Amino acid sequence: MTWWQSQSHPMFGEVLESSYGYVISVSGSVIKANKMSDSIEFELVKIGFNELIGEIIHLEGDVATIHVYDEFSTIVVGETVVKTRNLLSLELGPGIMGNIYDGVQRPMRDITGGYGCQYSPALDHHISWDYDCSSSINIGSHIRGGDIFGIVHENTVFKHKIMLPPNAEGTVVFKANPGNYHINDILLETEYQDRKTSYTMSHVWPIRKPRPISKHLPYNYPLFTGNRLCDTLLPCAQGGSIIIPGSLGSRKSVLSRALNPQSKSDIIVYVGGEDSDKTNAEILEELSKSPIKAGNVPGYLANKTALIVNSLCMPAACHIASLHTGATLSEYFRDMGYNACMLVDSKSNWAEALQTIAEKSDCSTLLNTQLSSFFERAGRVKCLGGNPEREGSVSIIGAIKPKNKKGDSPSSADPVTLACFNIAKVGWTLEKKLIGHDALVDLNYSFSQCIDSLNGFYDSNYSDFTSMIDKLKNILQDESVILEVSPLISVDMLAEYDKMTLSIAQLLRKEFLQQPSNEYCPFYKTIGILRSITTIYDLSSHAIDETDTFTNPVTWSLISKKLDGILHRLSSMKFKEPVEHRICIEFDKIHEEILSIFEHEIFMST
Structure with missing residues (x-):
C-alpha cells in the first residue's frame, strides 16, 4: 500500500x-x-x-x-x-535515485490502467539495503532531528544518509547492527518523556511544508553551469533561483548543460513532462549513458538523479504538485549535506497549470503565493542536526515559455513570467539562433542579483576576474555605439581603436559567448579564454594609443596578423580535453606568447 x-x-x-x-x-x-x-x-x-x-x-x-x-x-x-x-506527503528514503515519479510521487512505471489508488509504494519495500550504522551514536546518546544515524550505499555513486526526522528527538535505547535491512525494518529506537519511538530507513514529509534548517547561509559560492556567458556575466550563486524564458527549442539545451555529469551539483532533481510514450525511456537512457565519478568510483548520471515526469493526460493540479514534490526531494538531499539542483523543464507545463488554476479558483493572489512558496525553498543553509555538522543547498532552475508577441520584452509576456522575474534571483532570457542552433542568452532582457554576493569568491580565487568582466562589458558596449554610426561611414574610415574594438568584440562573441548546447566549459577554461582575450585588448589599446599616429603608426591590421597563430590556438582550446592542470599550463604559455609578441614584434616595430 x-x-x-x-x-x-x-x-x-x-x-x-x-x-x-x-x-x-x-x-x-x-x-x-x-x-x-x-x-x-x-x-x-x-x-x-x-x-x-x-x-x-x-x-x-x-x-x-x-x-x-x-x-x-x-x-x-x-x-x-x-x-x-x-x-499530501512524500515517502523519503533509499530507492529514490534513478526512479521516475509523477507529481505526487507515484512510480510512473507502475501506473497502469488509469488513475485512482491502485499504485505501488513510492519506495520498494522488498529491496534489502546494505546499512551501516553511525559510530558516533550509541546506546544512551541523545539524538535530535536531522542527526545522521546511518548510511545506505544506494548505488556506486550516492551515499544515502539516514536521518532522524526533523521533528523528533530522544535518547537512544536500541541501535541496529550493520547489515542488510528492508525499508520498514526498525533501525533505531529512542525514548523521550517515557515514550518510545521506532525509526526505519524512511519517513514522510508534507510536500508544501519547507523542511526546517539550523540557519540560512550567505550566497557566496557560484553555481557553475558550464555555460561561459552565464558563469561570467550572469552568474547564479549556489542556492539561488533561476528563471529561463525562451522560445520553443531554446531551453532544453541550457538545462542539459546543467545536467552535464561534470556540473558541480551533487544531486539532480529533474521535473519534466513527456511529449510521447518514448520520452521517459529516452531520459533514462541518456542518464544511464552519461558517465560520472565520485572520487575514483565510476558511475552514471542516473545514479545521482531523481526524475519527476508528468504525462500529457495528467490534470493541471498534478503539474503544480510536481514543483513542491521536487522541492521537497531537493530539501531532503540538502539536509544530508549535499548541493542539490532542481531543474524544472517547461515541458512540465507548470506555468500554464499555475495560471489556469489561479483563474479557475477565483483567487487573485494564488499565483504569486504559489510561486513565492516554491522559489523561496531555494537557498544555502546550515543543516538541521549537529551530528555531524554540515552545509547544503537547493538551487532551482525553471524554464518557461512566455506568451509574448514577437519583439516584446520576455519579462512583460504574461502574469506567470512576470511574477517569476520578480521573485527569482537570476533571469536568463534565451534567443534561438539559426546558425548551429545554439541557445544564447539575450543580455538585454536578462539579469543577475548574485553578482555582488559572489565578489568575495572571485576576489579570493581569481583576483583579476572583476576587472576582466568590466572590460568585457565595456567592449560590448563600445561595439554597440560604433555599430550605430558605422552605417554612415565606411569601415576603412574608422579609427584604429574602433576597428580593434569591433574585431575583439567579434572575437568575444565567436570564441567566448557563443557555445554549442552540448559543450560544457569548466570555469578554469572560461577564465583562461577570457584572460587571453582581455590581455590582447589591453596590449592592443596601449600599442595603438601610445604610438605616433603619423610617423610610425601601429594599426589593428598589423596586430591581427602578428596574432593570427595565437588566435587560432585560442579557438582550438575550447575543444581540448578538460584536464585542469594541462589546460592551465597551455593558457599560461599562450599568455606568455601574447606578451612576447607585443614586446618583441609589435612595440619593437615602432
Missing part, C-alpha cells in the same frame, strides 16, 4: 458523517465541496467512489476549493469528499 492507504486513514475505519463533504461544482481538475469547515488548507481528500486523490488549496467558510490529481472526468456534483486529516 502507498503511504496514503495506511490503516490510520479515516477511510479504513468507521467513517463518520462529519468526515464527509459533497461536491457542489466541477471545473476541470478544480472542484468545490461544501461541509468542509473543519478541514485545513492542503489537506488530502478522497473524491467519489473511485477514491480519486485531491488536495484542498483554498477554504472559504465551509466551501473548499480542491485540486484533483487523478482523471477527473468521472466526478459529478453530489459525490462525497472524504477528509483524511493528513497533508
Whole structure:
C-alpha cells in the first residue's frame, strides 16, 4: 500500500458523517465541496467512489476549493469528499535515485490502467539495503532531528544518509547492527518523556511544508553551469533561483548543460513532462549513458538523479504538485549535506497549470503565493542536526515559455513570467539562433542579483576576474555605439581603436559567448579564454594609443596578423580535453606568447 492507504486513514475505519463533504461544482481538475469547515488548507481528500486523490488549496467558510490529481472526468456534483486529516506527503528514503515519479510521487512505471489508488509504494519495500550504522551514536546518546544515524550505499555513486526526522528527538535505547535491512525494518529506537519511538530507513514529509534548517547561509559560492556567458556575466550563486524564458527549442539545451555529469551539483532533481510514450525511456537512457565519478568510483548520471515526469493526460493540479514534490526531494538531499539542483523543464507545463488554476479558483493572489512558496525553498543553509555538522543547498532552475508577441520584452509576456522575474534571483532570457542552433542568452532582457554576493569568491580565487568582466562589458558596449554610426561611414574610415574594438568584440562573441548546447566549459577554461582575450585588448589599446599616429603608426591590421597563430590556438582550446592542470599550463604559455609578441614584434616595430 502507498503511504496514503495506511490503516490510520479515516477511510479504513468507521467513517463518520462529519468526515464527509459533497461536491457542489466541477471545473476541470478544480472542484468545490461544501461541509468542509473543519478541514485545513492542503489537506488530502478522497473524491467519489473511485477514491480519486485531491488536495484542498483554498477554504472559504465551509466551501473548499480542491485540486484533483487523478482523471477527473468521472466526478459529478453530489459525490462525497472524504477528509483524511493528513497533508499530501512524500515517502523519503533509499530507492529514490534513478526512479521516475509523477507529481505526487507515484512510480510512473507502475501506473497502469488509469488513475485512482491502485499504485505501488513510492519506495520498494522488498529491496534489502546494505546499512551501516553511525559510530558516533550509541546506546544512551541523545539524538535530535536531522542527526545522521546511518548510511545506505544506494548505488556506486550516492551515499544515502539516514536521518532522524526533523521533528523528533530522544535518547537512544536500541541501535541496529550493520547489515542488510528492508525499508520498514526498525533501525533505531529512542525514548523521550517515557515514550518510545521506532525509526526505519524512511519517513514522510508534507510536500508544501519547507523542511526546517539550523540557519540560512550567505550566497557566496557560484553555481557553475558550464555555460561561459552565464558563469561570467550572469552568474547564479549556489542556492539561488533561476528563471529561463525562451522560445520553443531554446531551453532544453541550457538545462542539459546543467545536467552535464561534470556540473558541480551533487544531486539532480529533474521535473519534466513527456511529449510521447518514448520520452521517459529516452531520459533514462541518456542518464544511464552519461558517465560520472565520485572520487575514483565510476558511475552514471542516473545514479545521482531523481526524475519527476508528468504525462500529457495528467490534470493541471498534478503539474503544480510536481514543483513542491521536487522541492521537497531537493530539501531532503540538502539536509544530508549535499548541493542539490532542481531543474524544472517547461515541458512540465507548470506555468500554464499555475495560471489556469489561479483563474479557475477565483483567487487573485494564488499565483504569486504559489510561486513565492516554491522559489523561496531555494537557498544555502546550515543543516538541521549537529551530528555531524554540515552545509547544503537547493538551487532551482525553471524554464518557461512566455506568451509574448514577437519583439516584446520576455519579462512583460504574461502574469506567470512576470511574477517569476520578480521573485527569482537570476533571469536568463534565451534567443534561438539559426546558425548551429545554439541557445544564447539575450543580455538585454536578462539579469543577475548574485553578482555582488559572489565578489568575495572571485576576489579570493581569481583576483583579476572583476576587472576582466568590466572590460568585457565595456567592449560590448563600445561595439554597440560604433555599430550605430558605422552605417554612415565606411569601415576603412574608422579609427584604429574602433576597428580593434569591433574585431575583439567579434572575437568575444565567436570564441567566448557563443557555445554549442552540448559543450560544457569548466570555469578554469572560461577564465583562461577570457584572460587571453582581455590581455590582447589591453596590449592592443596601449600599442595603438601610445604610438605616433603619423610617423610610425601601429594599426589593428598589423596586430591581427602578428596574432593570427595565437588566435587560432585560442579557438582550438575550447575543444581540448578538460584536464585542469594541462589546460592551465597551455593558457599560461599562450599568455606568455601574447606578451612576447607585443614586446618583441609589435612595440619593437615602432
